[in-house]
Amino acid sequence: MANTPHITRRGLLRAAALAPVAGALAACATPQAQAPTASAAPAATSAANPFGVDVEKPLEVWIFDGGFGNAYATDIHQPLFKTKYPDVEIKHNATKEITKVLQPRFAGGNPPDVIDNSGANAMDLGALAQDGQLQDLGPLLEAPSWDDPDVKVRDILDPAVIEFGTYDGKFHVVGYVNYIHGIWYSQKAFRDNGWTVPKTWDEFLALCETIKKSGKMAPFTYAGKHPQYLYEPLLTMAAKIGGNEVLVNIDNLEDGAWSAEPVRQAAEAWAEVGAKYLLQGTAGLDHVQTQTAQNKYDVAMLPCGSWLENEQATTTPDDFEYGMFPIPDFTSSDKMPYGTLHTQPGESFIVPSRGANPQGGMEYLRAMLSKKAAGDFSELVRTVSVVKGAGEGRDLSPGAKSATEALAAAGENTVYYRWRSWYAQLHDEAVAATGQLMSGGVTPQKYVERLQKKADEIKADSSIKKYRR
């Protein structure tokens, strides 16, 4: 027993009294100014290794484990990265709670190297950019692409990615997926019932009436618990009626941007759908419940983005054949032509500037943006990536095919808005008001007034950082 550590009564008491003091150092909620971590100087750069990646330094990757899962990272991106850097140890992690897990690491000054900052619990990119926490990815754009040293990464990306990823003049965020929004339906159900895709709003309403009368299913639904699914087609329609500047004005918090006539007209149009053609109980159902109702042929159409097909993969009948059509023409004098689409890069990948290996992080993104990685990704998760031509010659699923064709048909006529991520408070107000609009709680006039009021409040609040596009 001679080796048993001998604990005296006093020693124990002394230790017990000191233990909390050690804990005290860790219990500090207020941030401490960190001495900037000296990121190791990059290794020598070359055409094959444009950022000077240290071939032995480990790389920590965090993937949002959402609709796309995280197998694409472990099965596609990381093996590809490894072909070039076999000695780099990749520490792969996946979570649904990006903020809870990673925000403390930013505050503590030791963030990981690559993050897919996505999902409902993503970190605020504006706040991170404002604080200089994000690596300037400008060099990535100018670097040679993974596949072809003569083509820059900039030239293989959808231009919207660069626009969306730029904060205060610096490119920080790579959106990897091209989200294409529209009205989704079952091509089989439409074929079997002799329904055709409506080109004008009158045709759309007539189709709703036909479906309602047929008694086979409800005409329309949306994720009632998350009304952002409905303000999306509403705003796309407003842009179609009044032109792209309707959305630009909203993003820039211009006076009267929300109370503009096109927004009110679109609100009126959708309020009519809300009053007459919704699936029973829509207001209380979420996206999974409504989308599953569509898979069961309980409802014909719903607004969604191109992630839908993958999200519903397990509940969709084999012969369902997802299809997507753009917002119909409201009148013949719409400012934007038929086929106008709302597209937006999603799945935001970032490289923290104060991580241990930002060069490795940028190289990881460069690998992701190769044709092979992006093409394999599109096939695996049934969606459209932002890398030009990555879907060529690939065997796409019906929904992804339909969305890709709609995108090609839209050509230059694509629109987007950014206020949703810039002004989270405005998003919450729009969600609340849109739910009320669709259930008849507010009139279209009151709806636009209410959102205009909130936008004005935000404009006047000096504590909220303003953005422009």
Place this chain on the structure above:
Amino acid sequence: MFQTYRRGLFILSFLAAPVTLYLVYVISPYAQAFYIAMTDWRGVTATPNFIGFDNFIRLFSDGIFWKAVTHNAALLVLLPLLTIVIALFFAFLLNVGREGRGVAGVAGSKFYRVVFFFPQVLAVTVVAVLFQQVFRPDDSGMLNAPLMALGLGPFGFLSDPGLAFWSVLGVMVWQAVGFYVVLFSAGLASIPRDMFEAAQIDGAGRFSLFFRVTLPLLWDTVQVAWVYLGILALDVFAIVWVMTDQHGGPDFSTTVMATEIYRNAFQYFRFGYASALGVVMFFFTIGFAILSLRLSRRERIEY
């Protein structure tokens, strides 16, 4: 000299650990929250700027926060009232409610006592998710299915802004009642049986037995219950955040102070402003505690 302080040192040695823990993990975060409330900290910055009372000035015109305060106030009145009335009624029936002579509960009271306690055993999150299904707005909802079979509804228990608050209140009462039935039963058990028997011999029915004997003798326990439930009403969070649409919706119709603090901190990344809301909530809670302690000073009945 040493002998004089010996006793004090002895006490101190025992108190040092818990007091240090309390200071570090309870008092110091509170104090830091007061400081953060006067900064523009966004949660990631290493160097927040001191902005004085700007956050407090801002919150005075924050309509949603004040809406949340009114919801807390409504809960503060309704939750204790409903819970205590229902719990007292059940506790009375379970302990002294039997018809006729003798002091005993209604038939099967031992079984009911266990059943009433079930909701207390479930985690709040479980209850919240469970009730999302109970309140479902179509024919797969536990409440709407029978109502729709009768040709009523469907009701949007959680999706109708006029109804959602009452649904939240209902769930909170449902979950709390069981515990207070047990608490009041224990209170009733400590009242000497002879009192009830004497009252019965004097011809008291169940009604006057309750109002003339049970309630006055239980008054102390009822006050304790009131304070507990009041605190529950002020710091309600999980039920609202998990169960309601849009975390406190629809249209902010169920939001409470705690959810607004969470929303501002972890969704808007305004940790400074959220701390200011937290400071206001702190004063509301302290105010309620002082008020209830003052009002509840009352003579005890000794038997």
